[in-house]
Amino acid sequence: MKLFRNARVIPYLTEGFSGSLADLLVEGRFVKAILPVGTADCPEETEILDLHGKTVLPGLFDLHMHLYFSTEDFHVLGAKSQNEYVFDAIRYAGEFLRQGFTTIRDCGNVFDIGIALRDAVVAGTVPGPRIFTAGKCLTPTAKGNSTFPNLYDEVNTPEEILKAVRKEHAKGVDFIKYMATGSVANLNGEPGELITTRAEVFALQAAAESVGKYAGVHCHGKEGILLCAEAGIRTVEHASMMDDECIELILRKGGKTSIVPTLDPVVQLHRGHECGALPPALFRKIDQVYAHAADLVRATRAGVLTGWGTDSSCSFYARNVGYEFDVRREVGYTNEEILKQATINSARILGLEDCLGTLRAGKLADLVIVEGNPDEDILAMCRYPWAVYLEGRRCY
Ligand SMILES: [Zn+2]
Known part of the structure; x- marks a missing residue:
């Protein structure tokens, strides 16, 4: 006692x-x-x-991070070996725990290291937080997917989605990660661009449900958010370009869909930090996403359940403790909203509110x-x- x-x-x-x-x-x-x-x-x-x-x-929750994401230098990241990724992941998971995040959700990874690390933590082989993990990021073929070698599994029809979801399920993932719009970080990716179809998003939801899982879907653009809300997708990741139509549809569908903003890298780059090896086009995309930050606050206040995510590199995360707290304050959230997002709201999104x-x-x-x-x-x-x-x- x-x-x-x-x-x-x-x-x-x-x-x-x-x-x-x-x-x-x-x-x-x-x-x-x-x-x-x-x-x-x-x-x-x-x-x-x-x-x-x-x-x-x-205990705090982070619902959007990537265990292998050790450095914001994407060339260095892509050139690492599988063994290096494993050690990087152990370090990153440990850093989350040290910052008070006792539950983390790994939103897509290379070589299924999230599954291995989750199981190693449960077995007591290495210390770490409670981990929920997706395997590979399922994605339509889209601009810039080659930016992150080994992260994506390209799926281009409802049938391919069903097959890939079953494959992920068989590996032992906790949820399915899918990309519905372009990405900020992918070279030549356009965050606002829809890269999937209505049929594919509905197929994803049905496939995930059929194996007892849910999907977390990457969406910056509005069209993607609308499709996810319509299909009843559990979490919209980033949810950057929210507007009244998105908010209204999510609420009308009974709030089945939650959002997981990841403002850390957005504000980090907007403030001009850590420019390093990043291409100039990335800053244009960041400003585009940053301009919508107030819409996220509006969505939360309208009643859209909002969780915690960071999507940062371990290198930045470890040097800037609690950065996302400061960033959410900067875009207009109150202390109470911020603290609830990192705790009870995120627990609700994972269905863990009865024990955490x-x-x-x-x-x-x-x-x-x-x-x-x-x-x-x-x-x-x-x-x-x-x-x-x-x-x-x-x-x-
Ligand atoms: Zn991410």
Whole structure:
């Protein structure tokens, strides 16, 4: 048993307790109770940690990252060996955990390393966060797919989609990743351009459902977002060029579709950071996407369930702790919206809200202990947490 004394908790991320200072009791992998300070009745051998008012958050979620994405230099990235990708992935997963992200979703990868790493973490072979992974990114043949060798599996008819989905399912993926519009990062890709058809998006949804999975679909452009909403796709990745028509359709379809913005690289490049080896055309595309950031905020406030994603390289991510928190603040989200997106909203998108996403007796004890009050100043999230617990076990 562990007792976290004088834990500052945030009311909208804490269930079954009113107040802002608590004693948090953890038994094994679970939160046992959240109690007024000084009232916990626990056995003598209980390990007691006085937090002196540090804030305790539920474990954070990142629903859009790529485990092998070690560097923003795409030439270096594409030239790495399979073995190098594996070690890079272990490092990147560890970096997420260190920043308090106890659940991550790997949105497409090379050589199925996400599957191998997920299973290795479960087996205890290497430490890491809880991983949900797609295998390859399924995509229509489109401009710039060769930018990322081994990442894509090109599928060009509903039949090919069904076959590829079955293949991914057989490998043991958690969900299916698909590309419906052009990409910012793909050389010559046009983010606004639809690269699929209505029949293919519906075939994807049906194929994923038939194997008990869901699809996460990359869409910057509006036409792609509309098709996904119409087909009932679970997550629209990036969702950059949202407008009222998209919002209205998502809501009319009962909110089956959620969005996972990934503002980190957009704002990073817009601010002119890390230009490095990137081609100038990329900056034009970034500005095009950045111009729509306010539309994402509007979609969220209209009721579109909005999760957390970053889509950054490990190299940038590790040097800029909590960058996405700062970026979401910059585009107009409130602290409460930001904190919910990184916790309970993302848990809901994955269907994990009964065991994760808030602090509540009976939920898994994924705890992120931070100095400062992120509900008042979100930049408190731009430092490494003071401690991170995954299912009751201290990781950092
Ligand atoms: Zn991505």
